[in-house]
Amino acid sequence: MYEHDVIVVGGGGAGLRAAIAAHEEGADVAIVTKLHPVRSHTGAAEGGINAALQEGDSWQDHAYDTMKGSDYLGDAPAVDTFAQDAPEEVIQLEHWGMPFSREEDGTVSQRPFGGLSFPRTTYAGAETGHHMLHTLYEQVVKRGIEVYDEWYVSQVAVTDEDDPNERDCEGVVAWDVQSGEIAGFRARDGVILATGGLGQAFDHTTNAVANTGDGVAIAYRAGVPMEDMEMIQFHPTTLPSTGVLISEGVRGEGGILYNSEGERFMFEYGYATNDGELASRDVVARAELTEVQEGRGVDDEYVYLDMRHLGEERITDRLENILHLARDFEGVDGLEEPMPVKPGQHYAMGGIEVNEHGETCIDGLYAAGECACVSLHGGNRLGGNALPELLVFGARAGRHAAGADMPEPKIETGPRDDFEREDIGVPVGEPGAREAAADGGAVENPGSDPKAVVEATAEAERERIETLLEREDGVNHADVRADLQESMTENVNVFREEGNLKEALRDIQDARERYQDVYVADKSRTFNTDLQHTIETRNLLDVAEAITMGALARDEFRGAHWRKEHQERKDDEYLKHTLVSWNDGEPELWYRPVILEGDEQTYEPKERSY
């Protein structure tokens, strides 16, 4: 058994920032990650990092824009904390050597981004995430923080009290992808999940193949609720053939969207008569699909994003990476022709329910970054707000897990008896026996000795993997995954209808049943990606189900969540977060009120126009 004070699961931006913070508090910290840290998908972020740095800007304005962008589903304590901490985090990153783009006077450049009332997006070309990821990893190397790379964490080791609020997290179980060794990792002070996105639940996504919602699913099955999972961001500018992202920075610098008639539809059809292309992402994504549906799309599929008028010099200076992406992945020269773009799954606003210190309802279990829901982004995340979130809440989780003295949190976590519950009336959850061989649910563990809890969880995991490897034939996980992705993209997309959502839930039930017979053809212990992907597919089933349950239950239109039958925001009814608890295989949906009382002001829901 390996042992450290703090174990960080995931080596992307949030995980690295958390590890550095915990290390600075004096903790013995280790990062356990299924990819080497520099392979993490933070590296694919392009546009930038929002922070109120300049004269004339303020954290209050950043907070206001973020709350408005969230369509009033953000929690004010999270939004305020975020906007207050972001500037010092960006300065810290610069002090660590981040190669930001610069102004003539040598200060860090900032550009306009969608939904922002001030040009506050710092950036490093159109490859901001790449530079941020490498800068953070360099600081991890400098500090000698231990990294277990290509170790796949498949369970958290949690005590088995009936009430999730009373459980303790003692560590994780992981296997070494290269050797097949399965080992317990005891965390004396805390486990921080920083596993990133879940875009592989969909088949047209900007997310990496590795973004399979692992942290969300393992926390969920250990008893932590998933929050606001229906809030999925579809980015308006992805390349049609691959889903590769074209940064919002293109529109920030002045890029224009045209339909097949050559019309600047954001203005001409009234989608956003003030901000046009720089309206919030959900607004632009719906506008594009509406154009396509009304017959003004190109090839009935996409629209054009044109940046030619910006000129070669400006494009090369600030958006050079976009030229490479458009050329390599769509065969288009962005200097000579407009780029085809359409909406693609991009980001999960929801995730593991945490408070502003990253704590879940399980003692010693934390989450930060995209896998967490604090809740900052609410119904819709603004471009340039994900990277500062990694920094701010990664650092806070790291500090808290390492024992730093921090004020009482204002956000409550965990289920409570008096919260409103809803039965969605469609079968969900684990079909048949709960003790299925491939199940990853809580195991019975002996009492309160932390090491025994970790070892019991590791032993259960060894049995689960043994069972998967021993089966001689059955269903290939790739077929289950492909059907799931297809159904999610078809039924739980930008435009949602009750019938389609129910169909998706039936497809997920089918997929769960087929997954009971899943088998791993590769019998090797060495670098068995077949086994890893099979386990990831199980995680995708759980997150996809929660996304769809939330979408079916929320009878309104808010942020990224649009419902055909309910095309208005219902503040009387739905100023509340959707939560889904695993409940030992019988998922339960419940609600918690949104917190709109902030540090200096109470945010009043207003009509959201751009």
Place this chain on the structure above:
Amino acid sequence: MSTQTPDTDSETEQPSSTSHQERRMAEKQARKEQREADEAAAANEIQGETVELKVFRYDPEIEGKEEPRFDSFTVPFEKGMTVLDALIYARDEYDSSLTFRHSCRQAVCGSDAFFVNGSQRLGCQTQIADLDGPVRVEPLPHQEVVKDLVVEMDHFYDQMESVDPFFDTDETPDGEEQRQSRENREEIKLSTRCIWCGACMSSCNIAAGDNQYLGPAAINKAYRFYMDEREGENKRQERLEIIEAEHGVWRCQTQFSCTNVCPKDIPLTEHIQELKREAVKQNLKFW
């Protein structure tokens, strides 16, 4: 050598199906077939072609794979298909044990550098249409093979870390950023693009013969900090000593193989040459 063909019977029986479910499954199957037919028709319209992959296979613990061999896979070609797309197709449709690293699919994570038709390339960035068939995919040369296309990267990471690859300034201003000129940022810009894919190291004859040679990627990393005007003077000197030591910059024989294979177009050889000049300048200064 084995030649594998598509498994046409991928549907499995449902253990507890109701009539409703059967009907829906049938409808789904019909939709799937229609879609596949549409896709096939579309593919035929463009090319109607297949591509043959010859992929290196090795697994130390699986019978028949302990000795390296090549497997052939015939994959339907689609416009825009990359080597990575073809490998994923072969894995998901024919042989789920086919093993290779990949993640972002957009040339930024650096996981999928392979030896494709005799050259180091990123699988996701290499169009099948640009290659002569059959397409031969092998693991990166000069690195120990773990399994199939997966190579041991620890040595590469060790070399990267041996140049103290982190920013270490003498002092930073309180509460605000350090200044950096646009010119200086431009000077380091290309060097900061490295994605640690290892293609350069694998292509380098010197690195192949001298296991302690820092290699192009690590030297480029040192360049990135050495040339950054924000870097502290002490650290600059320390790092220069590291790169001009016995297995450092002077080993480079300017063959440009690293520069030729770099998927991010970093002028690696030039950066190595510039650091040689810096080393000479510094030595003259202290002489």
